[in-house]
Amino acid sequence: MSSEAVGRHMPTVVTLDDLTAMMAADESHRYEISPEGVLSIMPPPGYAHAIIATRLTVWLAAAGVPAERIAQAVGLRIPGRGGTVGGRIPDLVVWSKPQSDAVWLPVADVLLVVEIVSPGSEGTDMITKRNEYAAAGIPQYWIVDQDPAQTVTMHRLAGGHFTVHATMPLAWVLNTSPDEHDLG
Known part of the structure; x- marks a missing residue:
């Protein structure tokens, strides 16, 4: 389908229901929308990206964070x-309590959001999403680079803005306890 054809069928204002329908019709991409209405269409994460998310998930679960609080x-x-309301799909989310079964969950009980930087997502992950979150x-936003050290930059909320709390290789993070990062 050409971009002109897609453009004729796009709603003037894209809602979260529209994003849900787009994702159901196209499982080859991830769809997000900023609170200002900027639509982003991304390819699915690659293998290295998925392994980083899995390693963090296993680390959290092994330390006793219930699976119902990690997604x-x-x-x-x-x-x-x-x-206005936007919809983001972080690579990993940790909550203070289990959530309902909904497509778009509220941020009220979120303890941590993790974004793993993919080629082309640097600006969105490091600036746009950081400001939105x-x-x-x-309270916490971690950005994981796919550099050789898989550098994790940990941001903590202070005065309505994130400040860098720590920067370290993923291997070092995985040798700490989630409790040391207020995730227990």
């Missing part, structure tokens, strides 16, 4: 100004 690639409702009140 990979789940939709979050990101509140915006003036009542801070505005949503998410």
Whole structure:
């Protein structure tokens, strides 16, 4: 289908219901929308990306974080100004309590969001999503680079903005306890 044909069928304002329908019709891409209405279409994560998310999930579960509080690639409702709502699909989310079975979950009980940087997503992960997650009140945001050390930059919310709390290789993180990072 050409971009002109797609454009004729796109709604003027894309909602989370529209994103859900797009994802159901096209399992080859991930769809997100900023609270300002900017649509992003990304290919699915690659193998190295998936392994990083799996390693973090196993680390959390092995340390006793219940599986019902950890999820990979789940939709979050990101509140915006003036009542607008965006939808992001972080690579990993940790909650303080289990969530309902919904496509787009609220951010109220989120403890941590992790984004694994893929080629082309650097600006979105390091600036746009960082600002959106801070505005949503998410207490911690980790960005994992796919460099040789798989560098993890840990941000903590302070005064409505994220500050860098620590930067370390993923291997070092995996040798700590989630309790040391306020995730227990």
